Amino acid sequence: MLAEVALLKEKIAQIEISDAEALESFRVGILKKEIPALMARLRDVLPEDRKSFGLAINELKELAQNRFKIAQEQIEAQKVRADDQPLDLTLPTLANALGSVHPLSLVKNRIIEIFERIGFHVADGPEIEDDWHNFTALNFPPNHPAREMQDTFFLEKDPDIALRTHTSSVQVRLMESQKPPLRAIMPGRVYRNEAISARAHCIFHQVEGLYIDEQVSLLDLKQTLFHFAREMFGQNTQIRFRPSFFPFTEPSAEVDISCNICQGKGCNVCKYSGWLEIGGCGMVDPNVLQSCGIDAEKYTGFAFGMGIERMAMLKYQIRDLRLFTENDIRFLRQFRSQIH
Numbered sequence: 132m133l134a135e136v137a138l139l140k141e142k143i144a145q146i147e148i149s150d151a152e153a154l155e156s157f158r159v160g161i162l163k164k165e166i167p168a169l170m171a172r173l174r175d176v177l178p179e180d181r182k183s184f185g186l187a188i189n190e191l192k193e194l195a196q197n198r199f200k201i202a203q204e205q206i207e208a209q210k211v212r213a214d215d216q217p218l219d220l221t222l223p224t225l226a227n228a229l230g231s232v233h234p235l236s237l238v239k240n241r242i243i244e245i246f247e248r249i250g251f252h253v254a255d256g257p258e259i260e261d262d263w264h265n266f267t268a269l270n271f272p273p274n275h276p277a278r279e280m281q282d283t284f285f286l287e288k289d290p291d292i293a294l295r296t297h298t299s300s301v302q303v304r305l306m307e308s309q310k311p312p313l314r315a316i317m318p319g320r321v322y323r324n325e326a327i328s329a330r331a332h333c334i335f336h337q338v339e340g341l342y343i344d345e346q347v348s349l350l351d352l353k354q355t356l357f358h359f360a361r362e363m364f365g366q367n368t369q370i371r372f373r374p375s376f377f378p379f380t381e382p383s384a385e386v387d388i389s390c391n392i393c394q395g396k397g398c399n400v401c402k403y404s405g406w407l408e409i410g411g412c413g414m415v416d417p418n419v420l421q422s423c424g425i426d427a428e429k430y431t432g433f434a435f436g437m438g439i440e441r442m443a444m445l446k447y448q449i450r451d452l453r454l455f456t457e458n459d460i461r462f463l464r465q466f467r468s469q470i471h
């Protein structure tokens with residue numbers, strides 16, 4: 132009897148259980164059949180041999196159960212690994228994730244598109260400027276308090292060199308290098324020494340516009356900006372001019388558009404005034420024309436300057452300027468469907 136137990140023990144040790152099928156036949160054949168059959172023979176054993184037979188068969192049962200458990204775990208683990216490595220090499224690859232155009236680029240491109248259609252071309256200039264192009268040629272006399280309207284980052288070693296505080300410097304470069312008629316817009320990055328907050332940043336973008344020819348009038352300026360505002364913010368948009376001051380324009384005005392959120396009725400975005408400021412403008416001061424070598428008797432011109440962030444905030448109802456530079460993917464992804 133003990134010899135039969137030893138035989139079965141050897142059989143169990145030698146059985147190969149390499150897959151789910153072998154595991155099942157081990158369970159049915161050994162655990163459910165052969166071991167119970169041996170156990171049933173306990174009653175045929177002589178009373179004095181029962182104890183040692185019982186111990187031997189219990190040991191065998193435990194051994195078989197352990198084998199079963201280990202084999203089961205191995206087969207399970209193999210299955211997981213196989214699931215991890217799909218072997219179908221003909222499957223199509225995953226699509227590349229689509230990027231998106233930055234909202235400031237979207238707005239800048241739209242501005243360019245609108246002005247190009249009415250004959251303005253795009254001009255560019257350096258971001259590191261000298262005092263002449265950023266201030267003096269634009270009728271800011273040396274040490275004049277008007278310079279303090281724009282907190283400037285100067286180069287420590289050479290106070291004549293600064294990061295441009297506005298794109299008006301490109302205006303000067305254009306007038307110096309080309310003869311009228313001139314009709315251009317100048318989008319670009321500008322810098323001011325301001326604390327960063329939801330409403331102000333030390334780096335932002337402007338787009339400047341300049342039109343110089345014989346008999347350019349304030350009416351041309353107003354119609355150009357009116358056309359732009361309607362193209363950009365919708366055909367029902369109204370504009371208004373508020374008298375203002377810039378050293379390089381005379382007369383000067385600040386430009387407001389009717390609030391595109393409440394349609395001028397009053398809401399918290401326009402602070403219940405119905406109007407939103409988008410930039411400054413005016414007729415180019417004859418002093419500026421003269422500084423740049425343009426005959427101020429013969430030619431007149433208008434200029435305007437608008438903040439690109441400001442326009443993007445109004446167009447997409449963005450409340451915090453800092454979002455534009457944080458590169459938070461959750462913010463940027465929202466512009467995926469815009470193609471401009």
Ligand code: PHE
Pocket residue numbers: 296297298299339340377380410411412413434435436437
């Ligand atoms: N350069 C001015 C600014 O940055 C804006 C402006 C441009 C005003 C052109 C009038 C004409 O504040």
